[in-house]
Amino acid sequence: MKNSALLLIILFFALTAAAQDTIQSKKIITTARMLGLGFTNRLDTYLSAEEYTGSELRFVSQTVRENGSRISRAVNHQANIAKMNNSAGNGNEIGALYSFAYDCNYLLLRRQLEIRAGVGLESSLGFLYNTRNTNNIAQAYLAANLEAGIIAAYPFRLLNLPMEARWEAHFPLGGLMFSPNYGQSYYEIFSRGNYDRNIVPTTVFSTPSLRQQLTLDFTVARTTVRLGYMNDIRQSSVNGLKQHAWSHLFLVGIVRKFSITHIIP
Structure with a gap:
């Protein structure tokens, strides 16, 4: 009986320790849904030698998954629609673009400032x-790229309110990429x-492009709001055509x- 009781006690503490280890293995998922509105400038020499300028509406969806290690994964969806005019006001262009990106980022620095690259x-x-x-x-756009990225996040408090600049x-x-x-x-x-x-195979020289955004997160009535600015520069020069x-x-x-905890029996 004493040996059985001792075995039960050891088993209880072993299961308790295992449960604690399982509870610590949390996955943190951060989602951001944003709308963007602003100015765009377009050039496609297959259609016209003129630049067209106008307004753009964009939807941005970002999901970041962290599992407690230095590696995080990010899934990004973006869809935009734009309408532009030429400088003479006698021509219009209408464009739309959807992009999908899957990134793996490595944590380089974790102090108050957090830096990731991938x-x-x-x-x-x-x-x-x-x-x-x-x-x-009309011109069709189809492309697939290997991309590099860097992310910096800085949490701070202002007037005792938690904020994060990113x-x-x-x-x-x-x-x-496809191109006539x-x-x-x-x-x-x-x-x-x-x-x-x-x-057409592309390189950083034939498609010198950059997409960057600066945002500020803050909480209003238990809801985290994100405000920011996005600068998206997409360029290419292939097959004698410029875009x-x-x-x-x-x-x-x-x-x-939010976080997900897996409990292993």
Whole structure:
């Protein structure tokens, strides 16, 4: 009986220790949903040699998963729609773009300032339509890139209110993109099947681009609000054609953070 009681006591403390270890293995998930509104400047020499400027509306969704290690994972969805005019006011362009990115980041510094850096995969799909053209009325966008990024977060208190300033930047290292060649029509590509280097390898030199955002999180009535600024610069020069999309956006959204604990029996 004494041996059985002792065994039960040892088993109880072993299970208690295991449960405590399990409770400590928490996964923290942070989600941010934001809307951006601002100014955009577009150029696509396949459609026009002129720059078109106008307004852009963008939806941004970001989910960051942490599991207690130095490595975190981030999933980003962005979708935008824009309408632009040329300088003479006699031509319009309408564009839309969806992009998806999956990043893995490594914690470099964790003091009051937290710094992470990493790499990921980013893909995008969209179009640009020129209402003035009779030939070459639209351009399709399709690309996939390996990207690098850096994130810095600084929590602080102001008037006894918790806040966090956050800056992040991402830029493509290289990948593949679709592009017609100079003087080539979509009819030649898809109806006649005339391939002319339309899937193009890209590098930081042919697609010098940068997407960065600076945000501030603060709590209002138990809701964490995010305000910020996004600067998205997408550029390419391939197949004798030049493209750019420069966007400056004001961001507003809501941030939620929760944890998941797995209990192993």
